[in-house]
Structures are given as C-alpha cells and as structure tokens.
Amino acid sequence: MILQGNRSWVFQNPPVILATGTVVGPDEGQGPLAAEFDLVHPDLEIGQPSWEKSERALLEQASDIALQHANLKQGDINFFVGGDLLNQIISSTFAARTLGVPYLGVFGACSTSMESLALASLIVASGAGKHVMAGTSSHNCTVEKQFRYPTEYGSQKPPTAQYTVTGAGVSVVGEKGEGPVITAATIGKIMDLGITDPFNMGAAMAPAAVDTIQSHLEETGRSPGYYDAIVTGDLAGVGHPIATDMLKRNGVPMQQTQFLDCGLLIYDVDKQKVQAGGSGCACSAVVTYGHLLKRIAKGELKKILVVATGALLSPLSYQQGETIPCIAHAVSIEAPS
C-alpha cells in the first residue's frame, strides 16, 4: 500500500470485495434497479414499531445477507466499519450490537458508504484485519423526522430537494478470494462554497465531488478514460449537472468516460415523486453494491470510480444559519484481473 500524493491510497495487493448485501424499501423497489437488490421490502415499517428500529433492521438484514454470500460467520469478521445519518449513528451502533463484531463507527453523512469501504480496504491491505465489513443505512422517515419535519406533515418540497433512499448496503472485504478488487481510494476534504439551503444538497455537495475526482486523477496519475464509469453518490438532478460543468471548466476530459450518479440511477426521476433524485447513505451503498458490482461481474464495466458525496450539516447548524460543509470520498473498484 502506497500513499500517493497527499490523500490517495494505491493498494498494490488490492483487497477483494468478497460479498455484498443490499436491502431496500418500497420506493426503491419500484425504481429501475429493483431486480438488482437482494431484498426489497414492500413497506417502510419492516415489521418494526419505530422508524429508527426499521432502519436498524435494514442494516442487520444487509449484514446477514453479506455474510451468507461470503460464506462467513460473524466470528470470522475482524471489524465492522459503519455509520449512518442518525444522531450518534445509532443504526450502525445498534446493528453492531446485534452482530457482536468489533466495531468502528464513522460519520460521513451520505459519503459513509465509500468512507467505510476505503477504511475497510486500508485495514485489510495493511494486514490489520483479514475480513472487514463495511456498511451503511438510511431510511426516508428517520431522516425526515430528524432533519426536516414529521413524515406526515404537509409541506411542499422544492424541486431541488432529494428523496432519502430507504435501504442498507454492506460489503465484506477480504485479503484474498474471488470478486472485484479495490485498487485505490482518495479521501475527501471538506468543501463549502456557501450553500445554506438544506433542500439543495446536490448543489452544496457538487464542489466536493469535483475536488475529490480531480485530486484522485492527479494523485494516481490516471485519466478519466482509465475508468469505464465515474459514479457520484447522490448529486442528483441539480448537483450532477453542476459537477459536470465544473469539471469541464477545470479542464478534466470527462468525455473519456461515463459520468453517472447513484441518485439518478436508483429512481425513475421523471415518474417517481422524488424531486431531484435520491440521496442518503444507502443511495450510493445499494447502487454500488447492488447494481454497479453486478455490472462488473457481468463484464459490462471493468473499472469504476465511486465518489460518494456527503453533506455534513446538522439540523442545529442550518437553523443557526451556517453553510453546509460537504465531503466526497472516492474508491476505485476493478474487475479481478
């Protein structure tokens, strides 16, 4: 493992994604990627008495599925790296309590998917762990309740708002085995260009994605054409065109690759009432672990860069008029050679 530049890790013995587990809710089940997820719930409650317990159940189920797919038991996992959007990351922590696996809680808002995957890869590549699990979850109703209004409150959302994905995505990273490999990761730095509107996260997060993509390409010496697709986490209908434009202005030849966004892939944005598109920790997690890795397995994609974006605000910070600090973490996933 080599540190390249200031903040990119290039793994010479690339860790392997041995297995994944993805669970989603009803809206994602009506989206174009429905068939790609391991488990689709027909309702948001998932048989639980509170939204918080429902979210936790999603993460527990995704972890169980990932373990089954990897043919491993909880005792085989050295560490679980996880986080979510709820205060004190309770979904991950309480799921880790059920799992009984040594746990590292992280918070990167919606960038948690790639933050946890990068850290899991680092642990495995450095020899500090054999099998490390990375996972995250989000639930539309827990996020509405915590960050916005009660779920049944009648308020009109502007077209720049995004719809939080209900779901959980978990991966098991190992030293050796079959599966796609993680060749590099670039850790993001906080970017804040002064957006204050929590209903316009895409615009707030776009500069962070641009900064991380550019740094990744510069530090690894790769051109965009190295990847079959560069996929942002949840910039959606407003943020993704902004990022596209900024990259063009900065002279990054993005025409060499496909520039996609998980927030636009997960829903049929024109038909489903999701405003600008999907968001939430689970958005990039389930699209990457469910959809993109399946495309790699089928041979449709060989090398991808997933750039998960996160808006690191709290309900308190925006009520006090603070701008929204954002971050993006990039992980390079390639088909096994």
Next chain:
Amino acid sequence: MAVKSAGGGSKGYKPVSMSAKEYKAFAQTKEPSRSVWTNCIRAFLVGGLICAIGQGIQRFFMAAFDMTSKQAGNPTVAVLILLSVILTSMGVYDKIAQWAGAGSAVPVTGFANSMSSAAIEHRSEGLVLGVGANMFKLAGSVIVYGVVAAFVVGIVYWLFGIGAWHDTSG
C-alpha cells in the same frame, strides 16, 4: 508504508475556486425553475376547496340542527379538524400538500395536520416526552406569534379608538 509524491501524469487541473457569491449564481442556473403561477393557482384551488367544504359543513349544521351561523362555527371547525387528522393518519395529507403548497396550509386543517403529524411521529418516544413535548413543535410558533400579533393589533385598536365604531356592528 512508502510515501510517493504526486507523480505520474500530474495534469494540473484548475482547482475548485469560486467565491460563495459566484457559486450561488452558477448553481442557480442549474436549478429547475419553481413555477410561482402554477403554485398560486393550485393553492387557490385547494385552499378554496377546503373553505368551501367548511362552508358546506356549516350550512349543514345550520339546516339540520337549527343553529345560527355563530353556533354552527365550533362544530364545523371540529369536523374539519377530524377530517384533517384522519387524512394525516392515513398518510394522505402530506401528499395533498406537496401538490397544493400553501393551499393545504389554511388555518384549521393545516394546524391540525401540524399537530397530529408531530404527535404520530413522536409517539415512539412515549406519551410525555414524545407526544406531549413534540405536539406543538410546529404549531407552537403559530400560537406564540398569533398571540403576539393579536396583542399588537389590540394596542393599535386601543390607541386609535377604532374599537368605538367596531362595537356598533355587534
């Protein structure tokens, strides 16, 4: 762990540097426009419809129970509150609001929705710290500023003696 300086094809892209003002203006060009006229028309239609339903209920009470318009007022409000709470608990009111905008925020039903939605949402935290403490989470500011506004208006009435010719109507 070896450390290598940024090498390879250092392409030197332009860094992300924009002032907050520049970025805001740039980001705005990518935002879908909000149709003020469509929203106004929808708010007018739905808000008007809710008021018309209220009027219908009032007329019903006046005709069926031989009430004066003043006597029919309170039961009318109670029925509207009940309808709003039923629609909220069925998960319909928020969907109406997304379409209607300000139209469904009209006082009686909007207020009932804000209280019942908060009560339902926070039931999981118990009856005291959940329902009791959170029920007025959204409606509380309406009450506070409603009372403050009434106080100010009351002082204006008192100072200018507008009340004198207002009384004659009663």
